[in-house]
Amino acid sequence: MNTIRVILAGPRGRMGIEALRLIADTEHFELVAAVDRIHEGKYISEIEGLPKLQAPIYTDIEKCLKEVKADVLVDLTTPEIGRVHTKKALEYGVRPVVGTTGFSEEDLQELKQLSSEKGIGCIIAPNFAIGAILMMKFSQMAAKYFSDVEIIELHHDNKLDAPSGTGLKTAELISEVRETKKQGHPEEKEILIGARGATYDGIHLHSVRLPGLIAHQEVLFGGFGESLKIRHDSYNRASFMSGVKLSVETVMKIDVLVYGLENIIE
Ligand SMILES: NC(=O)C1=CN([C@@H]2O[C@H](COP(=O)(O)OP(=O)(O)OC[C@H]3O[C@@H](n4cnc5c(N)ncnc54)[C@H](OP(=O)(O)O)[C@@H]3O)[C@@H](O)[C@H]2O)C=CC1
Numbered sequence: 230m231n232t233i234r235v236i237l238a239g240p241r242g243r244m245g246i247e248a249l250r251l252i253a254d255t256e257h258f259e260l261v262a263a264v265d266r267i268h269e270g271k272y273i274s275e276i277e278g279l280p281k282l283q284a285p286i287y288t289d290i291e292k293c294l295k296e297v298k299a300d301v302l303v304d305l306t307t308p309e310i311g312r313v314h315t316k317k318a319l320e321y322g323v324r325p326v327v328g329t330t331g332f333s334e335e336d337l338q339e340l341k342q343l344s345s346e347k348g349i350g351c352i353i354a355p356n357f358a359i360g361a362i363l364m365m366k367f368s369q370m371a372a373k374y375f376s377d378v379e380i381i382e383l384h385h386d387n388k389l390d391a392p393s394g395t396g397l398k399t400a401e402l403i404s405e406v407r408e409t410k411k412q413g414h415p416e417e418k419e420i421l422i423g424a425r426g427a428t429y430d431g432i433h434l435h436s437v438r439l440p441g442l443i444a445h446q447e448v449l450f451g452g453f454g455e456s457l458k459i460r461h462d463s464y465n466r467a468s469f470m471s472g473v474k475l476s477v478e479t480v481m482k483i484d485v486l487v488y489g490l491e492n493i494i495e
């Protein structure tokens with residue numbers, strides 16, 4: 230297999246550190262640079278707690294893309310900077326693999342257009358864990374038979390975006406097949422604003438944030454005298470890494486933007 234040259238944005242983050250380990254442990258991946266908010270001009274190996282990789286750190290994505298020859302940019306940062314990184318990578322012909330969540334519909338449309346104009350592959354994956362992809366697929370299957378559904382996503386309390394990318398993607402997938410309906414009593418009233426959660430196409434989405442959690446989601450379906458619950462739990466961030474690896478390998482073979490690993494894992 231040819232070596233894939235990777236730039237990683239967000240190397241000191243919870244996901245970034247795990248991604249550095251993945252790159253270090255994968256023979257055909259090479260870390261050629263990292264984009265961080267601080268540590269301009271240093272090497273990853275000089276930063277305490279990070280693997281001993283000899284890759285330079287840049288604080289400016291454009292400078293990095295100009296100076297470093299790379300195939301793929303893996304972005305694990307924040308929506309504000311992640312959208313800039315993704316756009317710049319596409320402009321410089323580097324294929325983005327984006328785990329960062331919180332992009333708007335407009336961001337996705339703009340990036341999709343740029344990717345197709347440039348003919349450069351891009352993967353935006355709200356969740357890299359195989360079990361989470363299956364949870365979303367199974368939920369879409371179930372929604373054909375159960376149109377009453379509520380999503381509860383539970384995350385650690387350092388998460389910036391709500392609902393989670395996974396919760397939103399699940400609602401999108403369900404709404405593709407679900408008969409549109411308003412759930413609950415027609416005269417239902419929220420005594421406390423927000424009690425029924427957010428809604429996407431009439432699907433209620435509830436976000437829980439607690440210390441001790443990592444990433445969890447339940448999709449609850451209700452029918453006549455029965456219910457179905459589909460749950461996924463990530464107990465550590467290593468659970469996302471097989472999906473990151475697959476995405477880095479797959480993005481090299483595509484020339485459009487793919488949103489969601491359910492489109493890759495058949
Ligand atoms: N797709 C998936 O499967 C998963 C996606 N995620 C998503 O990945 C993203 C990162 O999550 P997580 O690792 O937990 O978050 P962290 O907050 O731990 O890491 C984010 C990192 O991005 C860095 N950062 C912020 N601004 C910039 C910038 N301007 N340039 C470069 N780096 C920057 C932060 O640096 P600093 O510390 O200095 O602020 C931090 O190191 C989130 O959007 C999250 O939702 C998370 C888990 C799984």
Ligand SMILES: O=C(O)C1=N[C@H](C(=O)O)C[C@H](O)C1
Nearest residue numbers: 330355356388393394395444
């Ligand atoms: O921030 C996180 O931690 C996670 N973010 C992603 C999301 O928003 O769905 C994926 C996973 O749930 C962990």
